Amino acid sequence: MSDVRSEVFASFDGTQLAVHRAGSGRPVVLLHGLFSSARMNWMRFGHAQALADAGFEAIMPDLRAHAESAAPHAIEAYPPDVLVRDVGALIAHLALSEYDLVGFSLGARTAARAVIGGLTPRRLVLAGMGIEGLSNWRKRSAVFLDAVERFDEVKRGEDAYFAVQFMKTMKIDRTAAHLLLESVQDIQPSDLARIAMPTLVLVGEEDRDNGSPDDLAQALPEGRLAQVPGNHMGSVTKPDLGRSIVSFLSA
Numbered sequence: 001m002s003d004v005r006s007e008v009f010a011s012f013d014g015t016q017l018a019v020h021r022a023g024s025g026r027p028v029v030l031l032h033g034l035f036s037s038a039r040m041n042w043m044r045f046g047h048a049q050a051l052a053d054a055g056f057e058a059i060m061p062d063l064r065a066h067a068e069s070a071a072p073h074a075i076e077a078y079p080p081d082v083l084v085r086d087v088g089a090l091i092a093h094l095a096l097s098e099y100d101l102v103g104f105s106l107g108a109r110t111a112a113r114a115v116i117g118g119l120t121p122r123r124l125v126l127a128g129m130g131i132e133g134l135s136n137w138r139k140r141s142a143v144f145l146d147a148v149e150r151f152d153e154v155k156r157g158e159d160a161y162f163a164v165q166f167m168k169t170m171k172i173d174r175t176a177a178h179l180l181l182e183s184v185q186d187i188q189p190s191d192l193a194r195i196a197m198p199t200l201v202l203v204g205e206e207d208r209d210n211g212s213p214d215d216l217a218q219a220l221p222e223g224r225l226a227q228v229p230g231n232h233m234g235s236v237t238k239p240d241l242g243r244s245i246v247s248f249l250s251a
Contacts, residue, residue, distance in 0.1 A: 003052075004043065011064070011089040015077060018068035019061040019090060023052025027099040028249060029059045029121075031087065031107030033128065033236075034144060035166050035177070037067035041104055047242030054246045056100075061090055063107070064180060071176035078179040083110045084117055091119065100249050104128045104236065105210070109137070109184065116191045124195065125245055127202040128232055131219060133210025134187040140210065141181050148178045162233075189219060198222045200248040204235030 005021045020038045028051055032041035038060035042048045048058040062069040064077075064086055072078075079085070087110060091099070101121035103111030108129040115124060133140055147154060147163035151174060154160045167174070201217040201224070209232040217223035226248070228240035235241055 004048075006068070008068075009090065009093045011086045013077065015064060015072060015086075016070045017061055017064060017086060017090070019059060021060070022048045022058045023055075024057050025055040026057065026122075026249075027059050027094070027096055028056045028245075029061075029087070029090065029096070029099055029101050031061070031083075031101075031103035031110050032063060032066070033105035033107055035066070035163065035170050035172050036104075037170065038062050039067065040170070041107075041236055045237050045242070046239055047245065050239070050242035050246050051249075054250060056246075056249065059090075059094065059099075061086070063110075065173060065176035067170070071173040073173075073175050073179070075179060078183040080183055081113060081117070081185050082180070082183045084114045087111070087114045088117075088119065098122055100124070102127065102245055102249075105133075105232070106184070109134060109187070112192075112195060113185065113187055115197070116187065116194050121197060123249055124197055124199040125202055125248060126199060126216070127241065127245075128207060128210065128235065129201065129203070129216060130208060130211030130213045131189065131192075131216040132212065134192075134216070135189055136211075137184050137186050141184065145178065145181055148174050148181070192216075192219045193221060195223075196221050198248075198251075199224070200244070201225045202241065202244055202248075203227055204230035204232060204238075206231040207235055 102125040147160035217225040
């Protein structure tokens with residue numbers, strides 16, 4: 001995209017975080033997945049452009065310890081739910097009052113927990129997510145922690161292999177990544193009742209990496225399910241993902 005506007009803002013603790021904006025209209029905050037970036041998740045495959053073309057403003061932060069945002073090494077920079085606090089700081093920084101919220105994978109977990117914690121987007125999209133991925137983070141994160149800790153030893157065929165390759169592509173700071181992974185908190189199934197706005201659970205047809213999307217949609221008061229082609233990582237590369245987000249947010 002050629003019309004992206006990028007800036008840096010200070011989060012709740014002063015950490016400098018990058019945010020990229022494209023288009024104009026009703027704001028949509030988009031949270032990318034683990035080891036990814038705003039450019040990789042939302043711009044590279046046209047999803048931000050689809051939103052801009054439909055009359056939205058795509059607001060795309062780089063999460064703490066990712067891409068163009070700071071990756072501090074002090075443990076104090078990663079309190080529990082630090083990503084949720086960063087999202088709240090972004091909403092406050094931009095003085096957003098009416099907006100939509102979209103997250104993919106780790107971004108979806110962050111979005112869900114942010115809403116449970118008090119954020120009130122008009123509509124919510126949880127992409128690449130199932131119910132087990134929200135409530136059993138320790139099991140899900142074990143592969144990523146293994147990738148961080150055995151970075152130079154992981155062999156092709158091991159569960160952590162593709163995570164290591166993606167980390168290399170994205171030039172992830174492993175010290176910061178380890179601290180960030182430890183800061184993520186579980187969501188209790190009973191908390192899902194607090195996500196009261198219309199919510200789209202959007203997954204690849206072959207994606208069950210984070211458990212059952214059907215069960216997640218059924219557990220949400222205003223949940224609905226949609227599928228696009230691909231597996232967990234592949235679904236992000238399909239234009240269907242952006243089209244589904246636009247369709248849901250335009251309703």
